[in-house]
Amino acid sequence: MDLLLLSFAGVTAKEYLTLLNKSWISPELKKKINYAGSLDRKKIIARLDRDNIGYLTHEHGLYPALLKEIYDFPYILYYRGNAALLKEEMLGVVGSRKATAYTRKSLELLLPSLKNIAIISGLAYGADEAAHRTALSHNIKTIGVLAFGHNTHYPKTTAGIRTEMEKNHLTISEYPPDTPIQKWQFVARNRIIAGCARGVLVTEAEEKSGSLITLEMALDENRNAYCLPGSITSALSKGTNLRLKEGATIVTEAEDIQSDFV
Structure with missing residues (x-):
């Protein structure tokens, strides 16, 4: 799963949990997943770079360990700064x-x-x-x-x-x-x-x-x-x-x- 594209498609933290847990996928979530597949990753990255915005997913080494412990942790964090x-x-x-x-x-x-x-x-x-x-x-x-x-x-x-x-x-x-x-x-x-x-x-x-x-x-x-x-x-x-x-x-x-x- 491309977490950046899922995020731009509007997939919420709780919806992402259903994907992780392989739970029942609602029609609304299916629409978002299909939409994510239509997005242009290169254009999104270029836009983030233009706006001086970085991102990291929950799999990244800088992602806060404590935050990852909560039930509905954000699977992606956008950031500006250090x-x-x-x-x-x-x-x-x-x-x-x-x-x-x-x-x-x-x-x-x-x-x-x-x-x-x-x-x-x-x-x-x-x-x-x-x-x-x-x-x-x-x-x-x-x-x-x-x-x-x-x-x-x-x-x-x-x-x-x-x-x-x-x-x-x-x-x-x-x-x-x-x-x-x-x-x-x-x-x-x-x-x-x-x-x-x-x-x-x-x-x-x-x-x-x-x-x-x-x-x-x-x-x-x-x-x-x-x-x-x-x-x-x-x-x-x-x-x-x-x-x-x-x-x-x-x-x-x-x-x-x-x-x-x-």
């Missing part, structure tokens, strides 16, 4: 899009003290942006996971740091370059953050927050769960405080995280 960063130990950092100065100040305190750990997040507004900016300002390796193709960007506020990351760090996506934004892809993106990381830190989160879904994904994959404690009067700390009561590791200093990366 793909060798995928072999680094990673900490996922997520949180509310409404993150306050507490997130930024806490990350400024914690991240520079971590050793040999790359920061992976979703290039979203709020906590993700704070994580990437803190990493960049302290020359910490950082990886951004896109929920769309590389020829798209959202939100505008992180376009500048994305450009910087693609020069000296890394952005990845499981989607072909021209894939537009769709709401469900943001949830799918979270499984890649959780899957790549040895642990996930949530800085601030409402009681019902997408970042807590990422934390749950991490727990499902036996990753470490970290949360910042927050004020009981803050709605943005309600989610994290509840997770701490349920057993997540409280983080008040870098060593609370570093001790798990040995």
